[in-house]
Amino acid sequence: MQTSTRPLPDPAATESLGAALGAALPDTLVIHLNGDLGAGKTTLVRALLRALGHEGAVRSPTYTLVETYDCGSRRIYHLDLYRLADPEELEFIGLRDLLDGPSVLLVEWPERGAGVLPAADLRVQLTVAGAGREARLDAETEDGRDVLRRLE
Template sequence: MLTMALPDVSQTMRLGQAFARTLRAGDQVVLRGELGCGKTTLAGAIIRALGAPGPVKSPTYTLVEEYELGGLRVVHADLYRLRVPAELETLGWWDYQDGRTLMLVEWPERAHGLLRADVDVWLTVTDHARQAHLQGMSPRGGEVVDSLRL
C-alpha cells in the first residue's frame, strides 16, 4: 500500500496527472471515501490530464459520464445513488468491461462486490490532513501503484 499526503487541491491534481501517465485501457480504479473527501476531484484531474477539452462533469446525477480522449474511452461512474446492484445492467455496465475502457468508479461498495478493481484508492480527511491510500488489487494495479511511488 502507498500512502500519499494531499495537503491541498494542487497536490490532488498532481496525483491525477501522475495517474494519467500510467493508466491505460482496461484499467479499473475504484475511489472510496466519505462525502467531500476528493473522489470527484481526483477523477476529474485524471480525466483532464488525459486530455478532456473542457470541464469534467460530475456523474452524481447521471451516474455515468463517458469521454473519448485520443482513442481511449474513459468512463467516470458515481454509484452513490445506485439502489441495488442489478441497476448496473441498466447503465450498460457490462458493455464497459471490454478491455478497451478505462474505468474510474466512485462508491464501488454500492455494487456489493460485483466490480473488479486494479487500483483501490481510499481518500481520508482528518482535522489535520487529507491522504490517499493506494493499493494494487491485481498485478496490473501493482504496476500502477509502483509507478506512483516518488
C-alpha cells in the same frame, strides 16, 4: 497486495496525484474510489482526465451514474454509484457494454455495486487528515501494481 500512502495537504496535491495516475494508466483498468462526501474523489478524477487531454467539463455523474470521456485512444468511464438503489441497476445502464473493449472505469462509491461491479485493479481511499487529505492506494492486481510502480 501492494499499498502506497500519500499526503494530500491541499487540493493542488490531489490534482497532482490525479495527473500522475492519468499518466500511469494502462488502456484497461478498474479503479475504485472510496471516501466520504467531499473527500476529493471527483477532484482526483477531473485532474486524471485533464492529464489525458480532456479539455471539456468534468461533471460528477451523481445523477446520470456514468459519464463517458474519449481521451485519445482511451475510453474513460466515470461512475458515481452514490444514488444506486440496487447493484442490479448496473445492468440497466449497460455495465457489460462499458467493459467490452479497452476502457478505464473510475468508480465512486463502489460498495453500492457489490456483486455486480468488476473487482478493482486499484483502490484509492481518500480520507480527511488534519487540514488536508491522505490517499491510500491499494493495488489488487498485477495491473494495479504496475500503476503503483509507475507512480514511484
